[in-house]
Amino acid sequence: MSAAKTTLNIAMIGQGFMGRAHSNAFHQVGHFFDSPFELRRKVICGRNRESLQAMASRWGWDETATDWQAVVERKDIDVVDVATPNNLHAPVALAAAKAGKILLCEKPLAMSVEEAERMAEAARKVPNVVWFNYRRVPAIALAKRLMEEGRLGQVYHYRAVYLQSWGPERAGVWRFKRSEAGSGAMGDLLSHSIDLALMLNGEISELSAMLQTFAPPTRDVDDAVLLLARFSNGSIGSFEATRYAIGRKNYNQFEIHGSKGMLRFNLEDLNRLEFYDCGDQQAVQGGHQVLVTGPGHPYVDRYWPPGHIIGYEHTFTSTLADFLEALAKKQPFHANFDDALQVQRVLEAVESSSADGRWVRLGKGTTRGRSEE
Amino acid sequence: MSAAKTTLNIAMIGQGFMGRAHSNAFHQVGHFFDSPFELRRKVICGRNRESLQAMASRWGWDETATDWQAVVERKDIDVVDVATPNNLHAPVALAAAKAGKILLCEKPLAMSVEEAERMAEAARKVPNVVWFNYRRVPAIALAKRLMEEGRLGQVYHYRAVYLQSWGPERAGVWRFKRSEAGSGAMGDLLSHSIDLALMLNGEISELSAMLQTFAPPTRDVDDAVLLLARFSNGSIGSFEATRYAIGRKNYNQFEIHGSKGMLRFNLEDLNRLEFYDCGDQQAVQGGHQVLVTGPGHPYVDRYWPPGHIIGYEHTFTSTLADFLEALAKKQPFHANFDDALQVQRVLEAVESSSADGRWVRLGKGTTRGRSEE
Amino acid sequence: MSAAKTTLNIAMIGQGFMGRAHSNAFHQVGHFFDSPFELRRKVICGRNRESLQAMASRWGWDETATDWQAVVERKDIDVVDVATPNNLHAPVALAAAKAGKILLCEKPLAMSVEEAERMAEAARKVPNVVWFNYRRVPAIALAKRLMEEGRLGQVYHYRAVYLQSWGPERAGVWRFKRSEAGSGAMGDLLSHSIDLALMLNGEISELSAMLQTFAPPTRDVDDAVLLLARFSNGSIGSFEATRYAIGRKNYNQFEIHGSKGMLRFNLEDLNRLEFYDCGDQQAVQGGHQVLVTGPGHPYVDRYWPPGHIIGYEHTFTSTLADFLEALAKKQPFHANFDDALQVQRVLEAVESSSADGRWVRLGKGTTRGRSEE
């Protein structure tokens, strides 16, 4: 690729919910960001031929295909985007890495740590991304900046919940099958919370967890997962992810208490961050309700004026924009396959702890956090 | 009265909702404040003999009486507290002032400006209070302090609503009769909003208003009142008070925008004040949700530890405490009859504007505000 | 145009903030909706040649042009989209209507009622739209549906504020010049609030208003506007729009109290509607915080799963989608030029009332509301 406005031909494997979210990002990134690349939606690959054609037509993919092995080896493809059910992440990504493609992959990265390790190793040879899109929520990027600036002081507590409510009517989709999804709420929801925690608060050193399936006949994955954790920085935390949180739709929340303040975020209120600042004069201390739409906020200057909020889809667009900029400048990008491997290690410890009913210690450096970035 | 723990014998005229609130304050003030006086609940006076006895017994009044004229002239009475329907405020207060009693009176002060002027003149000779109790909400006292410190800068907008929802089932009480109440939402609710506005933002110079009665057969007072206003400090404002705000119970709210920030308060959330501070670093600007329960907050150090909230009744207790302290130190106290007269002038301008459909100018100095306190 | 996937060639006049918002909608409508038309971004027309080229390139406009008169007469143009400063709405729209083009126009429609009447008359001959995009906020569309179903009962109060805070640094843009903008907060912000009020609560019969300019040297338009109103349905209301509401970014709020409940919305919280339902069992009555992201909610099924929020830009996309569907089905569409004319009549009454200091009566039927739709 040369420097200016090189075209990148993309092959996307998968055509579901994430296929739509990625397609949108491929479209929108150039509208809002000064992208150094011309993205071409070259081929979309999926199993269901009928829906595939409609999807391709709606989102402007040049071609459709059903054989992903053939697609990832095509010479004219620069980027392979893996948006399949989880059990296909490894075979597709490994083949694409072998073929030297730029690699984008949905989360959770893999079905096991062993698989994730092989994928991360293969991916180190190519530019790569894992779509932990919530890192680019402006409010979360602002939280990260505030923590890096030391605005929270010493962290004491990290508390995260990811609450959804899936009706029984949704049973039957691949996300409820262990063979395709690997796990339930754990891989789907908890993986996001863990990725954010590692990014914001660093390495987890040990944990005690429980997994719960409320409706065993209709599914063989976990409906809910809870854990207690100790972080290497001395703070303690708890996590919960569940698909049985009636009353919540997409409540991905974290709260962090440090010696100098508190941060609070919740994805149903994506454009807002709460920041309690002990640096404020005592009489006016209280959680600042920050509408993170600028000025001075990450990403949002690319979209609309202050107060004109953005939504879910923008997190993918901003992720892609950051990656393309890193790619052009040959700089590292996060979250990548190595970051996702750390998440996978935590998930495996969760399963192990849940099975044994014991605390599990994570080896030093196995869940790399913020300081290494 | 001598300085230390002089006993004050109180006569309360009235036994309704306000009679309970005042009785509670007379009880509680000494528990939470270092009151310089011993308050004695000497006599409670009302028309309904039966309920009066129960009330006296429950709240510890030594005696009951039905003839207020006789009561206010009793030599052994030091304080007369007027908690009657509005049409009796003037006769009772005038008689009590003439008898040299310390004078406490419910709001709205009077049925007309003419009446209020006579009352204010009479009251200037004795220590006196009008129970504009919301001045002592800790969050409002904090708002006042912040404004006096210049934390809002130049004020542009003052916006107040007082929203209640009275079902039709409440028709029949004296508050719906012009002959006893004088007005409806205007005297009952708007008077509070106006008192706070004059205290916080100073004199109103002109206004345009409308009064509305939604259910004329059952009442002859206003159900709702709205007005636009210009303040002498150059800011503009709007007010609304209504008993037809279905969904709100006691939503006494104000919002103030100045060049340096915003303040927001609502009585249904009595322990909280929102303060947007343009002095904050830009990226973390957002309304501070201040839980006004200390430390460093007005009044609350007298009650419970931080986070242990107080309620409606405490506003009367704190009002009484401040008055007793002022009385002991022979210092001025607000809100007094003169303050309430200013409110009455605004209410009369509201009625006049509503009748004529025109803006009404208020004479300079007629609605005295903060600067004179 | 024939039924299936006719191509519509669009000419957009204007390249500012609204030009971006419209360009995005032209791109996105086909991704999320089953659009019966193929939209072609044919030509973008603007005065600044340099920025125009960048804009065209970024948003995929085939051609650029600087002479709008020539553009609107081009035979190959089907749609003219007016996204210019307000003073050009009339000349462009009139020329485009004369040329038989489908007409899209930004709000406020015109500089005066006289101008708006000429535009509305001309537009009756062609399919036409005014971009009152907030009608398509899912929460507002839901509010409309609830009101049409009678869920609020008899309306008593309608209360709207549109609060922004423009720093003095923004002085100099066309929106501060009467010659280009016609008015300030009134046309820019209040017009939205009035459009929503007419849609939701019907005709305004009379009003009393005030206009305020806080910083006359730097601008000759209003910074703030306030008004009291009577609606034909017997309810009363107040409106405020201001660019001096420090602490608020884009707080377009309305609250409606009826005999059966309350509705509350605020644009900074675009995905949420509060609904107090007196039909609920008394002990659990309280404002429902409805996250309007489905299921069963307008528009959002076209975008993302429940809890995955949308943003500002989607309101334009949904507006366009509705219009294209109406166009294909030859059905009426709102808001159109006639709807915008009603808004203009209210704005003119506001100016007149403000100048005279009197209530102004609006002729019956001049501000047509919901019932006529």
Added chain:
Amino acid sequence: MSAAKTTLNIAMIGQGFMGRAHSNAFHQVGHFFDSPFELRRKVICGRNRESLQAMASRWGWDETATDWQAVVERKDIDVVDVATPNNLHAPVALAAAKAGKILLCEKPLAMSVEEAERMAEAARKVPNVVWFNYRRVPAIALAKRLMEEGRLGQVYHYRAVYLQSWGPERAGVWRFKRSEAGSGAMGDLLSHSIDLALMLNGEISELSAMLQTFAPPTRDVDDAVLLLARFSNGSIGSFEATRYAIGRKNYNQFEIHGSKGMLRFNLEDLNRLEFYDCGDQQAVQGGHQVLVTGPGHPYVDRYWPPGHIIGYEHTFTSTLADFLEALAKKQPFHANFDDALQVQRVLEAVESSSADGRWVRLGKGTTRGRSEE
């Protein structure tokens, strides 16, 4: 004691924060409730003679004493109220029970399960109360009623946090010393959360816990405690109590998700309950923000009109009122010593699990829940 207005002579042991809260309740219960008893504040007993005199004088205690053993054996004492540091609960309560006194005791009941068992056994012979005052928060009593009515359906998740922020400046008080307090956040805060959980959601069957001391040099008790739990009803839960939650003052929160809805409460917002009701029409489902101030709400009809909120202290008054009514009617009362024993068992399991790093199973029936009441 005879039926009507028997006088109960009270001896209160302790004069700290809880001594004030109880004194207030003894005063206020007769003002707001139709108490069948005349309460006489007979003697207050404490170690610090000087502060004791001031306390007695302020709150109207007839006598002071420093020897609690003598006090609890006085013939003229009917009620002994234990408001001492935790290590004195057992000796005082046991002596008082032996003397046949009505027994009121602060929480946590004891220093160990063994102690609690002895106390509970002794208390079964006399009317007794443990001051788990939050059971009488109107919003919590409403939550209980809704759950008993089956409004939540099958419970899946129970989530509780009790967040406070104690500055280091508070080190030195007895609450930081193991010898006097027994534990830190666990006994002080978690005990409240556990009591509410057992009341609302029934027996806990097993748990995994961690205790944390952030500042060991200044204290020998836990600063924070976290646990995961399984309830006998099949639901799962998590608890956290901490004095290091900077940004929170008294945030005693619970959230419960069931098959039919969600409940959410937080003590900093004492007058509110959030209820998500799946029985609502789908389009208007959303958490009801219920202002629990009547009508139709527990306790609040005894205080002030709807929307006139109550505070922390009222929870003690209402607890006392319920107890006195039960006493008069010779009915059971909760929370009593047996209820507090169940809490103590959970706390001991927490310590045991934390020490071992394992799940701990609680014997069936050891933590009795709602169904037995």
